[in-house]
Amino acid sequence: xxxxxxxxxxxxxxxxxxxxxxxxxxxxxxxxxxxxxxxxxxxxxxxxxxxxxxxxxxxxxxxxxxxxxxxxxxxxxxxxxxxxxxxxxxxxxxxxxxxxxxxxxxxxxxxxxxxxxxxxxxxxxxxxxxxxxxxxxxxxxxxxxxxxxxxxxxxxxxxxxxxxxxxxxxxxxxxxxxxxxxxxxxxxxxxxxxxxxxxxxxxxxxxxxxxxxxxxxxxxxxxxxxxxxxxxxxxxxxxxxxxxxxxxxxxxxxxxxxxxxxxxxxxxxxxxxxxxxxxxxxxxxxxxxxxxxxxxxxxxxxxxxxxxxxxxxxxxxxxxxxxxxxxxxxxxxxxxxxxxxxxxxxxxxxxxxxxxxxxxxxxxxxxxxxxxxxxxxxxxxxxxxxxxxxxxxxxxxxxxxxxxxxxxxxxxxxxxxxxxxxxxx
Amino acid sequence: xxxxxxxxxxxxxxxxxxxxxxxxxxxxxxxxxxxxxxxxxxxxxxxxxxxxxxxxxxxxxxxxxxxxxxxxxxxxxxxxxxxxxxxxxxxxxxxxxxxxxxxxxxxxxxxxxxxxxxxxxxxxxxxxxxxxxxxxxxxxxxxxxxxxxxxxxxxxxxxxxxxxxxxxxxxxxxxxxxxxxxxxxxxxxxxxxxxxxxxxxxxxxxxxxxxxxxxxxxxxxxxxxxxxxxxxxxxxxxxxxxxxxxxxxxxxxxxxxxxxxxxxxxxxxxxxxxxxxxxxxxxxxxxxxxxxxxxxxxxxxxxxxxxxxxxxxxxxxxxxxxxxxxxxxxxxxxxxxxxxxxxxxxxxxxxxxxxxxxxxxxxxxxxxxxxxxxxxxxxxxxxxxxxxxxxxxxxxxxxxxxxxxxxxxxxxxxxxxxxxxxxxx
Numbered sequence: 001x002x003x004x005x006x007x008x009x010x011x012x013x014x015x016x017x018x019x020x021x022x023x024x025x026x027x028x029x030x031x032x033x034x035x036x037x038x039x040x041x042x043x044x045x046x047x048x049x050x051x052x053x054x055x056x057x058x059x060x061x062x063x064x065x066x067x068x069x070x071x072x073x074x075x076x077x078x079x080x081x082x083x084x085x086x087x088x089x090x091x092x093x094x095x096x097x098x099x100x101x102x103x104x105x106x107x108x109x110x111x112x113x114x115x116x117x118x119x120x121x122x123x124x125x126x127x128x129x130x131x132x133x134x135x136x137x138x139x140x141x142x143x144x145x146x147x148x149x150x151x152x153x154x155x156x157x158x159x160x161x162x163x164x165x166x167x168x169x170x171x172x173x174x175x176x177x178x179x180x181x182x183x184x185x186x187x188x189x190x191x192x193x194x195x196x197x198x199x200x201x202x203x204x205x206x207x208x209x210x211x212x213x214x215x216x217x218x219x220x221x222x223x224x225x226x227x228x229x230x231x232x233x234x235x236x237x238x239x240x241x242x243x244x245x246x247x248x249x250x251x252x253x254x255x256x257x258x259x260x261x262x263x264x265x266x267x268x269x270x271x272x273x274x275x276x277x278x279x280x281x282x283x284x285x286x287x288x289x290x291x292x293x294x295x296x297x298x299x300x301x302x303x304x305x306x307x308x309x310x311x312x313x314x315x316x317x318x319x320x321x322x323x324x325x326x327x328x329x330x331x332x333x334x335x336x337x338x339x340x341x342x343x344x345x346x347x348x349x350x351x352x353x354x355x356x357x358x359x360x361x362x363x364x365x366x367x368x369x370x371x372x373x374x375x376x377x378x379x380x381x382x383x384x385x386x387x388x389x390x391x392x393x394x395x396x397x398x399x400x401x402x403x404x405x406x407x408x409x410x411x412x413x414x415x416x417x418x419x420x421x422x423x424x425x
Numbered sequence: 426x427x428x429x430x431x432x433x434x435x436x437x438x439x440x441x442x443x444x445x446x447x448x449x450x451x452x453x454x455x456x457x458x459x460x461x462x463x464x465x466x467x468x469x470x471x472x473x474x475x476x477x478x479x480x481x482x483x484x485x486x487x488x489x490x491x492x493x494x495x496x497x498x499x500x501x502x503x504x505x506x507x508x509x510x511x512x513x514x515x516x517x518x519x520x521x522x523x524x525x526x527x528x529x530x531x532x533x534x535x536x537x538x539x540x541x542x543x544x545x546x547x548x549x550x551x552x553x554x555x556x557x558x559x560x561x562x563x564x565x566x567x568x569x570x571x572x573x574x575x576x577x578x579x580x581x582x583x584x585x586x587x588x589x590x591x592x593x594x595x596x597x598x599x600x601x602x603x604x605x606x607x608x609x610x611x612x613x614x615x616x617x618x619x620x621x622x623x624x625x626x627x628x629x630x631x632x633x634x635x636x637x638x639x640x641x642x643x644x645x646x647x648x649x650x651x652x653x654x655x656x657x658x659x660x661x662x663x664x665x666x667x668x669x670x671x672x673x674x675x676x677x678x679x680x681x682x683x684x685x686x687x688x689x690x691x692x693x694x695x696x697x698x699x700x701x702x703x704x705x706x707x708x709x710x711x712x713x714x715x716x717x718x719x720x721x722x723x724x725x726x727x728x729x730x731x732x733x734x735x736x737x738x739x740x741x742x743x744x745x746x747x748x749x750x751x752x753x754x755x756x757x758x759x760x761x762x763x764x765x766x767x768x769x770x771x772x773x774x775x776x777x778x779x780x781x782x783x784x785x786x787x788x789x790x791x792x793x794x795x796x797x798x799x800x801x802x803x804x805x806x807x808x809x810x811x812x813x814x815x816x817x818x819x820x821x822x823x824x825x826x827x828x829x830x831x832x833x834x835x836x837x838x839x840x841x842x843x844x845x846x847x848x849x850x
Contacts, residue, residue, distance in 0.1 A: 011635060013461045015452025016644075019444050022466070027440025036438045037473055039466035041447070048462055071614050073624065074633065105810050111614045131813040152636070154817055208441065275707075275728070281714030282700075282707035285728045289706030290816055292782060300734035303700070303710045303726030305719070313725070357717060391715055 001172045003029045004060035005039040006052055008067035008077050009151055012041045021066045021156055028160060032168050033176030033223055034062070044074045046083075053084050053146070061144055062171065064164075067151030069134040071113045078137065081146055082121040085139060092120040095135050102133055127163045131155045138167060145171070174223065177230035179205075179238050180254045181218040183245060184403040185418065191216045194244055198237070205237050213392075214399020215258060247416040250406060258402050259287040265406060266297045269413050271346040271375075273405075275301040276314055276339040278326065279353035279369060283398040300343060304335070314338030314350075327352050329370055332381045336372030348374040349405045351397055355390045369397045373408040380408050426597045428454045429485035430464040431477055433492035433502050434576055437466045446491045446581055453585060457593050458601040458648060459487070469499045478509050478571070486569055487596070489589075492576030494559040496538045503562065506571055507546040510564060517545040520560050527558055552588045556580045563592060570596075599648060602655035604630075605679045606643040606666050609828040610843065616641045619669055623662070630662050638817075639824020640683060672841040675831060683827050684712040690831060691722045694838050696771040696800075698830075700726040701739055701764040703751065704778035704794060708823040725768060729760070739763030739775075752777050754795055757806045761797030773799040774830045776822055780815045794822045798833040805833050 005025055011017050022039050029036050038060070042052045049068075056063040068077030082089050096118035103110040117134050120126050127136035132155040137148040147164060149156045183191060188211040192199070195218070198207055205222035220237050224230035242249060250261040266273055275285040275298070285301030288294050302313045307326055310316040315338035316331055324330040332352050339348030353369030360366035367386040372379060382404055386396040410416040430450055436442050447464050454461050463485070467477045474493075481488040493502030507514055521543035528535045542559050545551050552561035557580040562573040572589060574581045608616060613636040617624065620643070623632055630647035645662050649655035667674060675686040691698055700710045700723070710726030713719050727738045732751055735741040740763035741756055749755040757777050764773030778794030785791035792811040797804060807829055811821040835841040 013451055014455045015448045018448040023440045023443040026438055030439045041464035043462060072617050111618045114614055131817050282711030282726055286707030286711050295730055299731040301707055301728030306724040309725035
């Protein structure tokens, strides 16, 4: 079955945003075993949009559109699709109700254009949007289907996961099963070298690496007639990967993030955590608190950005700051030590570094970060050198901190050992 | 003049990489005053590539292709373009020499397929690649042109800057200038209602709204013969927007973010800030610290996720937590009060809310957030109800906190007043 993507939006044509929706949707469709030969970006222009839709409907089985479902006059994806397929727009009561509730809750009077989002093409399946007021639509036309999704990624992604994926799975009955293996603490090229032979002789299942900030994900994908058969194909490959990569694999679940794995690990060992952040300034604690139930583990987080705060909250010595500097192995060590001592928690992860763009020197360049981890009194400090801009450096340091935290707890409690960290950019 | 983009590569169709080339090229073309109506992604398949090229040549003046210029059999952009235009491929001596030098320097014998990169379509302008072995090409066909660029961004970007931009500038002597207006504290549809008449009669400059989490951006774009003329066209529109939207506009600079505007505002008033976060747990401080020079304003940040931490660091009363609950107007108020008192800062922004998915009740549903702001003793507390999942709620609360902080400081120091917050999702 052939799927085609159309992303609608002038901001894409103007280069104001990068088309991450297309990357997400194509990755998902590939994982579902759907072929994708064309992707098009077109602006909020009725005539051109209609032309592109028509071409896509002719040459592909399923056309997924993103964008242009908002309340403004500019948004005309739904209207154009309906016109192309000769369908009328009708009021969809549940959507109207949802919009009403949304505004009532906020004590705001909706403007006239908000009601536009309650209209649905006749006969379309209306797909609920849990993160916005614009519903999605599946319009079936014989064997073919047009799928309309909202443009904002935080609406599109969950809608696809929850409603579109199951729909597409049913359409493509041969089964594609994927197994994700998520790795932290090893760089992409290093992982690739470890599995080079598997990549070279891959057939079914296939295997592909994806680099994320501070992580590498592997996806093994099997194509088979039944789920049982696909699982059977995947099993030996997953086993082989686990035996090669070992403890660096933090999960084999698609929906588990590194922060979830860390929270789980701490919770299972009944450990409480204090986060003491300087250069990462809230990024680590923010990722951890994104995990539901983080409150069992994270009682407090301290952003000790100034030297004064490092002394006040963590007891870092004046002399250490003066002699070694705020960005030093010693400061990271004292932060991790004080973090446990002053907050009476079991574990502390502490970061200090130079996020840039200013503040670097030859001896301590921008991107230099020390991360200290204190697990019940045993303190480990590691030195890192990250590349990229301020935000990228902070993100890399955050991922490294979560990775180090995980490794230290595992070494302490599960006797798992980790080699020297193998990393590339 | 109309330009069209075609990005060639199976890795784009599989979602292995995000199409940053398209974003770069479209932004560049927009800045050069070229219109762009279509972007297509197609795989390394001769027939489909030829079809896409043909369509593009028919409807646009300039077609820019990226990718498929490598040495392997898969790479067939140049061959397909030559075939479409009925041109032969001929050996290009300087390219051959360059490849020879490249391999000699590295003491490697080139393989047969490397010489493929020395072939050029008859009559094409060969564009030197300073960062790789694949040259680019400009093939002119009457008034139209086909521009072939290598796929790797580190080759494409410099080649475009150095050779393609001057070529396009000559082709399109006009200019496009954009003015961004960034707004916080007002919802997208509300903003649109405010400027409905301007959107309806837009011509040159055009105007378009973009919704971001907790923000609305407007972009006014003028087309003119010179920069001076474009500026003259934009000026009255910007003035009109400022007079209608007033203090809700936090910047008219493309590169300024809300957190930058907040840091700047505090810095200009010589104010220090403490961030006391419960439900947003590090998100606010993390955004603020992303701003270079945030250290002048943000000395520390406290993530007081547990009741205990709220009492210990902020002096929230036991009785308040017991009687009113952690998520209440009173707790937010005491957090904001204690944040200033215990850290001796001038301003404190404090959040407490229910991020979900669990923990909600009829009285206090998921998404309920109280934000307190203390500016030199004057405390404002606002109640919010956000929608979406845990992350979205936290992001919305973060944007709302930055907005409230900005408004409170402006009301206190600049006597700017803000009406009742008008918001939709």
